[in-house]
Amino acid sequence: MSTTTLTTGTAPVRVSGLTVRHRRTTALDAVDLDFGTGVHGLLGPNGAGKTSLIRVLATVARPTSGRVELFGGDLGNARERRAARRQLGYLPQDFGYYPGFTVREFVAYVAWLKEIPAAETGAAVERAVERVGLGDRIDAKLKTLSGGMVRRVGIAQAVVNSPRLLLLDEPTAGLDPEQRVEFRSLLRELGEESTVVVSTHLVEDVAAACTGVTLIERGTIAYRGTPASLAALGRDGDEADGNAIERGYTTALRVHRGTEAGR
Structure with missing residues (x-):
């Protein structure tokens, strides 16, 4: 399947041959990726490998094999890994805090x-x-805040250092529709100067805020392009099957699965 180049100049994030295994399960299988400045959406079914990729980029998990470079530094080197952490912002799906x-x-x-x-x-x-x-x-205590507010505190801690690379795993979970609209605006603002990688199940967030989209399926890259190019795959589908980008997502997965099955 044809894809669109998503980077300009030297990519701040580059991975090659990235493999992550959890016991007998392969979460990522020899993945090659790069992310430039902008907002990049990670889509894929549950268990596809999105969180594993985010955790490796955030330096909280080590790959089984492969090379990961952030800002030109090799994360396999302890000194360069520490330097990269100063330039990172990270929000996991469940972040710990002191109530x-x-x-x-x-x-x-x-x-x-x-x-x-x-x-x-x-x-x-x-x-x-x-x-x-x-x-x-x-000045309110965290234990007095609603779940959506706590999630926003999680976003605040991720951006407090004005990171060059911002990694967000399901960041809109718990946000109401108005807060999600505001969050998308913040993402677009951050993506003007930084590299933002967002793992999400919500294709509407990708359509509204992202400059690029990467679809992961069973630890491999199923599709790379822009939200517009993904939507184009579903433009001629039945509206009963969702909007164009949702149909494009389904089409990309189906094509990738067919390609993998034919190998």
């Missing part, structure tokens, strides 16, 4: 972990919290 902390205290704690200078921490924390629409709750 007795206020929003300000928690985001400041993460800023400290990311080695933001003390003189810059206060302004960085307030800026991050404002960006997710929680400025009026900055």
Whole structure:
């Protein structure tokens, strides 16, 4: 299946031959990928390998084999891995937090972990919290917040260091429709200067916010292109089967599965 080149110049993120195994299960199978500046959506069925890819890029999991480069540094090198972490923002599906902390205290704690200078921490924390629409709750304890608000705090901690690479795993879980619209706007803003990789099940988020889309199926790359090119695959389908990009997603999976079965 033809795809679209998604990077311009030197890619901040590049993986080659990336394989991740969990006991007898292969989560990623010799994957080659690169991500440039912009917002890149990761789509795929449950268990496809999206979270495994995000975790490796976030340096919280090691690959079984292959090479991962962030900003030109090899994550196999401990010093370069630590340097890369200072430039990362990461929101896992389930992030740990201290319920007795206020929003300000928690985001400041993460800023400290990311080695933001003390003189810059206060302004960085307030800026991050404002960006997710929680400025009026900055001194509220996390245990008093709704699930959607806690999720927004998770996004705030991910962006507090103005990361060059932002990794988000199902970031809109728990957000209401209005908050999701605001979040998409934030993603587009961040993607103007940074590399943002978003794992999601919601193709409408990809259509609205992403400049590129990568579809993963059973640990392999099933499709790479733009939201428009993916939608084009489903343009002539039955509207009863969803919108064009949803139909394109289904078509891309079907074609990939047929190709794999024919090998």
